[in-house]
Amino acid sequence: DQQVKQNSPSLSVQEGRISILNCDYTNSMFDYFLWYKKYPAEGPTFLISISSIKDKNEDGRFTVFLNKSAKHLSLHIVPSQPGDSAVYFCAASARNQGGKLIFGQGTELSVKP
Amino acid sequence: KAGVTQTPRYLIKTRGQQVTLSCSPISGHRSVSWYQQTPGQGLQFLFEYFSETQRNKGNFPGRFSGRQFSNSRSEMNVSTLELGDSALYLCASSLTGGSNEQFFGPGTRLTVL
DSSP states (O other), X not given: OOSEXXXXXXEEEETTSOXXXXXXXXXXXXXXXXXXXXXTTSOOEEEEEEETTOSEEEEXXXXXXXXXXXXXXXXXXXXXXXXXXXXXXXXXXXXXXXXXXXXXXXXXXXXXX | OOOOEEEOSEEEEOTTOOEEXXXXXXTTOOEEEEEEEETTXXXXXXXXXXXXXXXXXXXXXXXXXXXXXXTXXXXXXXXXXXXXXXXXXXXXXXXXXXXXXXXXXXXEEEEEO
């Protein structure tokens, strides 16, 4: 069963505009969420995280929003840059699961100049 | 601070052989998690080690095993390799696991012929 879902396999955005990547989860025990950026044949790069006690976290151009009642989180990138083109994964962990991350299937973002 | 390192970066093995992959975490990190990435299954959690003990385990057969040393370096072993074990194997380290960011290494690309 897919506990973390990214329903959009791909997203195309114009440079300078906002990119919004979405993620849904089903397990109410998840209490920590992360976004990673990945290039082919490389390890994921950590972008930003959010604890379930918050509903928003910002870091530069990246903002993550968490809606616990809807079991939904989103990553906003503003403004989008061509260098942001990559696959983005959301991941979740539960308090009693230590360092076990459950990943979504990823969304490939393409930012066009 | 040096990042997570993994060796070797590439491996080619034949069915039935066994393989050992190595991971050196970021200095001071005590939790090491291993993940398998394949095109069909995405990023899947294998296991996590913390203070030389396996703390969590994913849904993989017993052919997949690991260990962690007193300096937090970790190895994973796959015995009796199958074609389906061809994948990118990633390790990630964090301070203590749980609600901590995990930082990934570049991965080991394993090809089983």
